[in-house]
Amino acid sequence: MKFDMSRYLSILTWGRAYNRSALTNDLVAALIVTIMLIPQSLAYALLAGLPPEAGLYASIVPIMLYAVFGTSRALAVGPVAVVSLMTAAALSNIVEQGTMGYAVAALSLAGLSGAILLAMGLFRLGFIANFLSHPVIAGFITASGIIIAASQLKHILGIDAHGHNLLELVISLASHLGEINWITAIIGVLATGFLFWVRKGLKPLLQNLGLSSGLTGVLVKTGPVAVVVLTTLAVWLFGLADKGVKIVGEVPQSLPPLTLPSFSPDLLGQLLLPAFLISIIGFVESISVAQTLAAKKRQRIDPDQELIGLGAANIGASLTGGFPVTGGFSRSVVNFDAGAETPAAGAFTAIGLAIAALALTPLTYFLPKATLAATIIVAVLSLVDFSILKRSWTYSKADFTAVFATILLTLALGVEAGVSAGVGLSILLHLYKSSKPHIAEVGQVPGTEHFRNILRHDVLTDSNIVTLRVDESLYFANARYLEDKIHNRVAGDKNIRHVILQCSAINEIDLSALESLEAINERLHEMDVCLHLSEVKGPVMDRLQREHFLSELTGQVFLSQFDAVKTLKSVAA
């Protein structure tokens, strides 16, 4: 096989067809996204417990690297809310916030997460992310949104509070309530209120004014910029920083610095599990955004290549003063709506942010932290959606259990415990269900060659012949269950001479199940009963033929269930 460079470098694919029209569209989209990303980047750095400039740095090189390696045309990579929260949760357990060690640990977390994503991509292990079920993700995102909003209340109120789950946060907030800085609180509440109004009230207003829905969406998304400008001006004009309003303060005017993560085995060991969870959650969030947007233009997304793109982006973040990043929903949608055609739009956004980091940071000196908190709160509360509880309750109790546990444990114990429990529980519930498969005793529908469940239909049966249809592949977890079922059905009925297993829904028989079938065959033989199979699928039959089972089988293998009953009845007659 020839080594295909463009397999790993997506830029070679889209770069060849690049033209002036795509360039124009990409430049416009980049400008809009850049304006939106400046406050958002600062805010997510705050959420991650890092200095504000880290948010800008995390948006520059990662975007460019994703443009080179990623397959989505519209995905915008950078800090996002849930991953920033997970970063803060992971780091605060290990190092103290605000120290130099904290920033280095953030670099290491990004580097480790990048290495994990890259390895998953190269070894095509993207399927691991599939073990996060949709309801578990929905529950996790909802609970994370609540925790994030709660964690920002301290900035809105101008007080101190700590904690990585709802309980800790609420207790901590309550105990500091007496220290509220009222000016901060007024700014915070007004900013939050304004942003909610932009979202809920401004949008219909603009639409009524006849603006296109695309432009309306973009304008609404730039609402945070307006709040940033207004509150910064207010703090500056009225000297509110001297009255206890916490501000962003001095941010170095610089391009992203070259940094080196720590390679201390101790630190990396402690960060391994959080980095893995961040990688998976980040990948899942990113890929679903990418696929949604790609479908609108009938484009392909290669999940394994996406892993490589995100891995490169995170390694880039770790080498340039950033922290873990992924493809974000809101920025990608803005990018797409603004007309981005290729990953070059991302590269232009990166250039825009680099200019901002170099020249515009003095403008954020008086920006109150309460404003950033307000933008975070409004952004994450749109993630909170409890309807998944109702939906899963109606559809499937197993799904409900998993999502309920995820929400509860995330709120009570924090993000890592919550998502791990959700994944573990949904796997256990799935295994439990498949360990007790539906086994129907079937009989012939009169006048047809069809066989249906005797409990649901009026069917013909024969006292000497029992037919069981197993609605599940046979594997170790349900092999013994089948043994019990057949044993119990036959042990109590002395008339039975033939047992037929109708195998139409059996997609696989593993070695445990084969041994169970052998045991069933032998035990039935002890009871003087023959075991037959019908409607065995091709691949299953291929595998059975590699073993002695078919030659030891006391009965026959029939092509169809109808054949089986016809033959056995004629023998008896």
Next chain:
Amino acid sequence: MKFDMSRYLSILTWGRAYNRSALTNDLVAALIVTIMLIPQSLAYALLAGLPPEAGLYASIVPIMLYAVFGTSRALAVGPVAVVSLMTAAALSNIVEQGTMGYAVAALSLAGLSGAILLAMGLFRLGFIANFLSHPVIAGFITASGIIIAASQLKHILGIDAHGHNLLELVISLASHLGEINWITAIIGVLATGFLFWVRKGLKPLLQNLGLSSGLTGVLVKTGPVAVVVLTTLAVWLFGLADKGVKIVGEVPQSLPPLTLPSFSPDLLGQLLLPAFLISIIGFVESISVAQTLAAKKRQRIDPDQELIGLGAANIGASLTGGFPVTGGFSRSVVNFDAGAETPAAGAFTAIGLAIAALALTPLTYFLPKATLAATIIVAVLSLVDFSILKRSWTYSKADFTAVFATILLTLALGVEAGVSAGVGLSILLHLYKSSKPHIAEVGQVPGTEHFRNILRHDVLTDSNIVTLRVDESLYFANARYLEDKIHNRVAGDKNIRHVILQCSAINEIDLSALESLEAINERLHEMDVCLHLSEVKGPVMDRLQREHFLSELTGQVFLSQFDAVKTLKSVAA
């Protein structure tokens, strides 16, 4: 529902029909089993690191309790090789062998294991044991047999050695090789050789002499008794104990003492995982023996009731100076072959052993430990069977991987690591397989209403219609895989107007998969393609109808694949 006492007390079921003939048969069986169990019990106590009398005690009350609660007519409960090894491995990590604390920890381990079994029985959680796949069990038993045999070599050679995995044992044995006690070694090697001969050479000899195979089997199984008698006499007559041959020594003449396990939360916490593993392994071993024997007489085994029986037996062991017990293969087979008809045979065996404990222990004073080691080695080497490796290699690479890892890790790291890794790995491999289900593109077999894989058969297809058959239930782990497959199939082919999912092998659709179907439906809609379903099973349809999906579906739901293609073609025409 009336409370049915005989649901939990099996004795009420078989006790009512008890008569003189059953009594005679049970008494004869009990006598034979008692003789066989005396040396075996002493030997397994040694293996578990406990004083020899513990083996007798562990065989008395547990047997009686099993007779009251258990459902198997022939199962003989007591110490068995693998569980004794697991007991030693669990306890040696926590307390020093030979101390009082060690014996108390053994009681606690039995009590905890009993409580776990009882709880599993009462809450009907027996299915948990199904997650031990057959190949994993086979590999685990084989590796355990090797470790047990290696651990007994020190007694055969009269040296000191320690370790709970093969590596540790071999290193420890090698470093003490210079200290061999040659008289012990001669006794040990002769005893081992004789026992092997009894198994391999005596059996054909007796059969050639015309003895029935049942009687031959019983005589062969009593071989250990002959070795015990001969070597004990030798040590006594020649005063070998003074020459460094280690002997059993003084064993208290007593009925099983009343004992109390420790309830220290610290100790119980440390014992919890080993107790769980012992419970599961013990239950699996016991239930498979019970079911094999029950099938021969067309009797029923109730797995949940078996858990209660084994739970009661273990709690009994913990209150009467024993250690963890379960239904043993060899003793149960002897019991069955000797004609045991009801659990009363077990009760009579218990009485026999109680008499032995009370009166016969002085006879074992000069019994060399090398003889006990020889009986263990010969017993466990029959468990060693590497054919599972070859078999699984031929049948299924996934099964091979699980069994290979189990054997390797058990030998290298010990029993707990080995069995845990085996279970974990087989679950992961199963999930991996079902996360990438077989998805066939199908076409119509000319002249029929059948649809088969286009890659395997000459079939009719239509350039506007793609039909995919998924050979697996849809759930969270494969939902996104299906999204990718469909997306990639359709994104590259502008002719496609209809996608049909043939659902004949789909036994379940969970909420994640439903959301994936919704996403697929929506993304296909963006590409101007309709999504249809065919051959949806009743229960799956019921569930889909609880949701909006069917009303949002851009296409239709067809009863059969043939209908689907016929309708869509006629619309196009």
